[in-house]
Amino acid sequence: MEKEELRSVLLADPRLCTKCRLCEKLCPTYAIIFDNKGTLVFRTERCIACYGCVVICPKKALSLEVQAPEVDLDKLCQEKSSRSLINFIHRE
Numbered sequence: 001m002e003k004e005e006l007r008s009v010l011l012a013d014p015r016l017c018t019k020c021r022l023c024e025k026l027c028p029t030y031a032i033i034f035d036n037k038g039t040l041v042f043r044t045e046r047c048i049a050c051y052g053c054v055v056i057c058p059k060k061a062l063s064l065e066v067q068a069p070e071v072d073l074d075k076l077c078q079e080k081s082s083r084s085l086i087n088f089i090h091r092e
């Protein structure tokens with residue numbers, strides 16, 4: 001499957017995240033940024049799925065899933081929320 005046919009879904013566990021911003025500093029494509037309220041914003045269209053943020057996070061707060069476009073993002077997020085994970089996806 002071609003890269004452009006895939007999209008990334010980044011999940012961050014707020015119980016673990018200390019907002020150290022290492023993930024933001026590491027991301028080579030600026031797919032992760034923190035807004036002026038300190039909220040992690042993920043820009044899926046920029047993500048190249050290198051998994052660097054997942055690896056560098058000292059609290060193991062991040063997980064990344066690469067999905068085919070036909071996957072229902074809202075349904076996936078509901079499923080993840082039921083497992084006590086908060087989704088910080090920002091779709092432009």
Ligand code: SF4
Nearest residue numbers: 017018020021023057
């Ligand atoms: S590296 Fe991990 S703990 Fe630090 S801001 Fe990113 S998600 Fe939060």
Ligand code: SF4
Nearest residue numbers: 027047048050051053
């Ligand atoms: S997987 Fe790589 S490109 Fe995607 S958000 Fe994490 S560091 Fe950035």
